[in-house]
Amino acid sequence: MGLFLSFEGIEGSGKSTQARLLAESLASEGYDVVLTQEPGGTAIGERIRALLLDPAHTEMCPAAELLLYAAARAQHLEQKIRPALARNAVVITDRFSDSTVAYQGYARGIDRGLLDSVDAVATGRLRPDVTILCDLPAEAGLQRNREINKRDRLELEAVAFHRKVREGFLQLAAAEPERVRIIDAGQPVDAVAADVARIVTERLWALTK
Ligand code: TMP
Numbered sequence: 001m002g003l004f005l006s007f008e009g010i011e012g013s014g015k016s017t018q019a020r021l022l023a024e025s026l027a028s029e030g031y032d033v034v035l036t037q038e039p040g041g042t043a044i045g046e047r048i049r050a051l052l053l054d055p056a057h058t059e060m061c062p063a064a065e066l067l068l069y070a071a072a073r074a075q076h077l078e079q080k081i082r083p084a085l086a087r088n089a090v091v092i093t094d095r096f097s098d099s100t101v102a103y104q105g106y107a108r109g110i111d112r113g114l115l116d117s118v119d120a121v122a123t124g125r126l127r128p129d130v131t132i133l134c135d136l137p138a139e140a141g142l143q144r145n146r147e148i149n150k151r152d153r154l155e156l157e158a159v160a161f162h163r164k165v166r167e168g169f170l171q172l173a174a175a176e177p178e179r180v181r182i183i184d185a186g187q188p189v190d191a192v193a194a195d196v197a198r199i200v201t202e203r204l205w206a207l208t209k
Contacts, residue, residue: 002085003207004126005200006096009134010166011155012141013185014192018134019094021193022200026090034084037094039072042079048072053152060153066104066118073097074122082126096128098172098180103154106168107161130203132196133173134185138162141185 005022007015016037023035039049048068051057073096084091097119104110119125138159145155173180183195 002088003090003130003203004081004085004128005090005092006098006128006131007092007094007134008096008098008102008131008169008180009185010136010138010141010162010169011150012144013134013136014144014189015132015134015185016094017189018132018192018196019092021189022196023092025193025197026092026200032084032087032089034080034089034091035094036076036080036091038076038096038099039069041072041076041081041093044075044079045072053154055151055153055156057153062104062108062110065108066100066110066115069100069104070118070122073100073119077123077126093128096131097123098131098133098169101172102165102168106171107157107164127179129179130199131180132199133169133180133182134192135166135170135182136185138166 007019009015019035019037023033027033038045039052040046048071052060052065052068052072076093081091081093100115100119101112105112105115142155142159142162145151169180170182173182181199183192183199185192187195
């Protein structure tokens with residue numbers, strides 16, 4: 001039933017570029033591809049995204065933040081991801097539940113058991129078939145985003161916060177190495193894209209067997 005892929009990584013890891021390149025390449029091979037993002041991907045999700053990322057909302061408490069990400073995800077699954085998978089599409093999402101574990105769990109310090117319960121409400125425990133982790137030191141990612149002037153509410157957090165996010169992603173990959181595949185995002189864009197293509201092609205082959 002379709003293929004569900006997610007891209008994860010810290011700010012400035014280049015995951016959005018890689019998600020787009022993969023979507024273009026699979027579409028050119030004739031696959032039905034849905035490229036989407038979190039928070040976002042639906043009209044409701046995009047409004048929640050604006051609330052979450054507005055740098056003016058410095059008063060947002062961690063619980064509100066967690067529930068807003070979960071609300072956007074619930075709508076995203078219901079309205080976009082599950083219908084696409086049901087018609088056998090390849091769904092590529094720029095971030096999914098692993099971001100909640102890394103940001104709201106490892107970096108904000110919300111208990112993992114609570115996160116998993118909230119996530120279960122949003123996802124019914126649906127997990128991507130493959131998650132590509134674009135890994136990069138926090139300083140390098142933040143520097144890339146400063147160069148393009150991308151500064152939303154979470155990007156404005158201290159570098160220590162982003163180091164914890166990276167560590168969280170790496171621990172997720174260590175816990176689920178089959179699903180979460182680490183890629184060195186410090187390489188040139190086309191070298192990263194080649195690594196992504198290798199992983200995804202392998203998985204598509206496995207599906208046709
Ligand atoms: P981005 O898509 O431009 O990277 O922005 C999304 C921001 O939201 C990014 O800072 C990571 C953060 N985020 C969370 O903190 N938790 C989540 O569950 C998701 C999906 C994103």
